[in-house]
Amino acid sequence: MARRKISLGELSERMGITPSNLSILKTGKAKAIRFSTLQSICEILECQPGDILEYRPDP
Numbered sequence: 083m084a085r086r087k088i089s090l091g092e093l094s095e096r097m098g099i100t101p102s103n104l105s106i107l108k109t110g111k112a113k114a115i116r117f118s119t120l121q122s123i124c125e126i127l128e129c130q131p132g133d134i135l136e137y138r139p140d141p
Contacts, residue, residue: 086127097122110138 083093094104099119106112120131
């Protein structure tokens, strides 16, 4: 988001989801993400899923 100079509020507005739901995704607190949501994020930010996803094993 920083590289694209887009705020959380603007991204959520363009995606059509609430800022709080997008914040849950951003902070890594989400248990799952829909492919359509991931696709929308990637289209708006002009990136690939691997640019924004990171694997973290459970402790």
